Amino acid sequence: xFETVTMNERCSEKKYAEEAPRLRVKLFEAQRLCIxxxxxxxxxxxxxxxxGRGSVVNRLSEWMDSKHLQNHVFWRESDEEKARPRxxxxxxxxxAAGETAVFFGGWYAEPLRAYCCDEVSGHxxxxxxxxxxxxxxxxxxxxxxxxxxxxxxxxxxxxxxLKKRLxxxxxxxxxxxxxxxxxxxxxxxxxxxxxxxxTDRPFAPWTIIDATDARQRDLMVAEAIISAxxxxxxxxxAKRQCxxxxxxxxxxxxxxxxxxxxxxxxxxxxxxxxxxxxxTYKRELASLQHDIRTLSFKxxxxxxxTTLVFEGWDASGKGGAIRRVLAGVDSRISRVIPVSAxxxxxxxxxxxWRFWRHLxxxxxxxxxxxxxxxxxxxxxxxxxxxxxxxxxxxxEINLFEEQLTANNNILLKFWLHISPEEQLRRFRxxxxxxxxxxxxxPEDWRNREKWDAYVQAADEMFLRTSTEYAPWHVIAGEDxxxxxxxxxxxxxxxxxxxxxxxxx
Numbered sequence: 001x002f003e004t005v006t007m008n009e010r011c012s013e014k015k016y017a018e019e020a021p022r023l024r025v026k027l028f029e030a031q032r033l034c035i036x037x038x039x040x041x042x043x044x045x046x047x048x049x050x051x052g053r054g055s056v057v058n059r060l061s062e063w064m065d066s067k068h069l070q071n072h073v074f075w076r077e078s079d080e081e082k083a084r085p086r087x088x089x090x091x092x093x094x095x096a097a098g099e100t101a102v103f104f105g106g107w108y109a110e111p112l113r114a115y116c117c118d119e120v121s122g123h124x125x126x127x128x129x130x131x132x133x134x135x136x137x138x139x140x141x142x143x144x145x146x147x148x149x150x151x152x153x154x155x156x157x158x159x160x161x162l163k164k165r166l167x168x169x170x171x172x173x174x175x176x177x178x179x180x181x182x183x184x185x186x187x188x189x190x191x192x193x194x195x196x197x198x199t200d201r202p203f204a205p206w207t208i209i210d211a212t213d214a215r216q217r218d219l220m221v222a223e224a225i226i227s228a229x230x231x232x233x234x235x236x237x238a239k240r241q242c243x244x245x246x247x248x249x250x251x252x253x254x255x256x257x258x259x260x261x262x263x264x265x266x267x268x269x270x271x272x273x274x275x276x277x278x279x280t281y282k283r284e285l286a287s288l289q290h291d292i293r294t295l296s297f298k299x300x301x302x303x304x305x306t307t308l309v310f311e312g313w314d315a316s317g318k319g320g321a322i323r324r325v326l327a328g329v330d331s332r333i334s335r336v337i338p339v340s341a342x343x344x345x346x347x348x349x350x351x352x353w354r355f356w357r358h359l360x361x362x363x364x365x366x367x368x369x370x371x372x373x374x375x376x377x378x379x380x381x382x383x384x385x386x387x388x389x390x391x392x393x394x395x396e397i398n399l400f401e402e403q404l405t406a407n408n409n410i411l412l413k414f415w416l417h418i419s420p421e422e423q424l425r426r427f428r429x430x431x432x433x434x435x436x437x438x439x440x441x442p443e444d445w446r447n448r449e450k451w452d453a454y455v456q457a458a459d460e461m462f463l464r465t466s467t468e469y470a471p472w473h474v475i476a477g478e479d480x481x482x483x484x485x486x487x488x489x490x491x492x493x494x495x496x497x498x499x500x501x502x503x504x
Contacts, residue, residue, distance in 0.1 A: 002152055002189060002208070011216035023222040024063045030229035031064050031100060037233055038097035038348075040144045043225065044106040047151030048189070049182045050161035051211035056151065057102055059218050060225075064100065073104040083303070083361040085403040087135065091356035094139070096348035107132050108195060115194075116187040117180055125191070129198040131399070138396045140203035142350045142389075145232045147225050148204060150192060151211040155185050267455050270417050270474055276481035288488040289328030295495035296329045296365060303362035304498050305409045308491070309371045312416030313454075314444045315426040316477045321416065321487045322367055328488070329365055339370035351375055351393075352400055359404070372397055376461050381453045394464035401470040408501050410494045411470045414487055415458065416477040420451055 011019075034041050043060065045053050057071055072093045081089040087107065095101035105112075111132075115125040136146055153161070162182050181188055200206045207224045211217045276284075299306065308325065310318040326334055337358045346354040352372055360366040375393040379385040404411045418426075427444065430436040447454070466472040473490050477483040 002193070009210065009216055010213045011219060013215070016215040016219070019219055023219060023226070026226045027063050027222050028065065030226045031068060033229055033233050034100065034145070035068060035098040037236060039229070039232055039236075040095040040097055040349075041100040041225075041229065042095055042103065042139070042144055042146050043100065044103045044108065044146070044148045045151070046105050046108050046112070046149065046192075047211060048153050048158055048185070048192075050158055050165065051151035051153050052214055052217060053104060053151055055214060056149070056218065056221055057104055059221070060102055063222065068098065069100045069102065070095070071102045071104065074106065074109055080361070083363075084305075084359055085406060085409075087403060088356055088359055091353060094349060094353060095144070096345070097143075098348070107135070108199075112188065112191045112195060113181055115191040116184055118187075122194075125194065126198065129195055132195075133199045133201060133204075134395075134399050136199065136204035137201070138352075138399065139350060141392055141396075144350070145228055146204040147228045148199075148206045149221060149224070150196060150206055150208045151217065152208055153211055157212050158185055267417055267458055267474070270476060272417065272419055272422075272476045272478040274476045274482050275479040276485055278481070281481045281485070284485060285324065285488070288485065288492055289324070291492050292325070292328035292488065292495065293330070295492065295499065296333065298499055299410075299495055300330075300333050300363035302499065302502050304495075304502060305360040305362050306365040306491075306495070307360060307404055307409070307411045308365070308367045309373070309411070309413040310367065310369055310416070311371060311373050311377070311414065312475075312477065313418055313423055314447060315423050315430065315439075316416035316418045317480045317483050318369060318414075318416055320480055321414070321475075321484050322369060324484045325488060325491055326367065333363065334365040334367070335360075336367045336369055339368060339374065352396065355400075362409075372400070373461060373465075376465075377454065377457050380457050381450055394461075397465055398467055398470075401465075401467070405469045408498050410498050412490060412494055413470060413472050414490070415462075415472060415474045416483055417474055418477045420448065422478050423448065 031041070033039070045056050047053050061069060061071060070093070074089060077089070090103070090107055093101060093103070111120070111125060111128045114120045115122075120128075140146055196206045196208070207220075209217055209220045209224075296306070308322075310322060312318055322336060326336070335358075342351070342354060355368070355372050358366060358368075375385065375397075376390050380387075380390045401411055427440055430440045462472050462474070473487075475483045475486045
């Protein structure tokens with residue numbers, strides 16, 4: 001792969017003096033286009049040690065507007081990062097609309113190092129590269145421009161630069177991890193070749209640059225970024241013109257080929273007649289809360305995080321169920337995230353960004369009152385998001401949830417289901433009760449008119465996102481006490497299972 005890269009092409013000082021100012025202006029203009037069109041730009045700089053990765057990052061900082069540029073170095077993981085899913089450290093640094101982020105190594109750095117040092121198998125490395133590719137596709141589909149550089153050196157030049165660094169201690173900026181990698185040139189090239197092959201895609205292509213000559217290297221980096229931004233702007237314009245010209249209706253929705261049909265055929269088929277025994281309700285509730293308190297503390301000590309998602313109809317009892325669960329959990333290790341309309345800052349990022357920010361640390365519990373499923377529910381039904389965006393959200397959510405359940409962590413998703421008649425009764429009860437009146441809004445009444453559309457959206461959501469690692473729990477909520485007990489039983493069972501699996 002790298003044989004044809006090392007051309008030893010040189011850029012004279014005179015040529016650089018002529019080309020650099022021109023490219024600097026064009027690079028600044030490309031950044032301005034990103035701001036104007038609200039395009040987030042993510043630049044990943046990777047390569048062999050000694051190729052000048054740091055110098056490239058510094059050059060970009062010099063040539064671009066620093067007010068809209070952030071550099072991120074993912075060196076050793078902090079304790080805060082280790083306590084959360086792997087990609088949390090990257091998601092929180094992703095650029096907002098119109099902003100530029102430069103990732104030093106990005107999500108490739110650690111997998112490349114581990115594979116080069118024989119710390120992971122080929123299968124594990126391939127799996128990680130597949131996840132990187134899926135993540136990049138998710139970001140590109142949302143409108144982000146991804147530019148990835150691999151800065152290459154031939155072995156002779158690499159060894160010469162390494163010896164120079166070892167001789168001059170003031171140039172020795174790398175960590176012990178890098179020392180181990182630096183002496184294994186062939187191992188790093190093998191890892192890089194595999195990574196590039198698996199993750200080089202049109203939506204996130206790799207640009208391999210011969211970094212032997214620093215001046216030539218910097219010019220090629222600038223040209224690649226300028227070209228990528230210009231292509232993205234042109235593609236957006238062409239897409240907009242095509243949409244305006246056709247003005248065609250979208251095709252009818254279909255659930256064909258989902259592969260999980262039959263797991264939950266329809267909300268309309270859920271039995272809502274289940275009721276709790278009033279005589280034993282309080283006793284069983286107290287017992288469940290006691291068990292959850294004990295188990296959640298054990299999970300805290302074992303570093304098992306818990307994420308609970310509550311979705312369902314307005315007035316279906318989500319708040320009551322959440323309060324009963326948290327009554328059995330120490331408030332110092334739990335929190336509730338109420339999800340409403342996104343803020344301007346959240347709208348400027350990928351829609352999953354705001355949920356990544358609040359993920360629980362190892363051992364902690366986070367409860368989402370409404371969640372990322374708004375993308376395929378309210379945003380779909382209310383036409384707040386184009387069909388192409390919400391339809392691809394299913395796979396993006398599955399990828400997200402797969403990370404939430406890694407390392408034996410818990411993810412439970414509840415849908416509290418009631419009938420339209422019961423919802424109407426509860427709405428009227430809220431209007432008649434002074435301390436509950438604030439809960440009812442004109443929007444709640446309006447949503448009742450789209451009941452069937454929400455049923456259709458929920459049914460498809462279950463089919464596409466009820467996975468083996470994160471299945472949906474549809475709870476009959478006509479009787480609030482039954483629903484609360486059912487939720488608490490599911491939480492208790494999940495904690496027990498996770499603690500038992502942790503011992504294995």
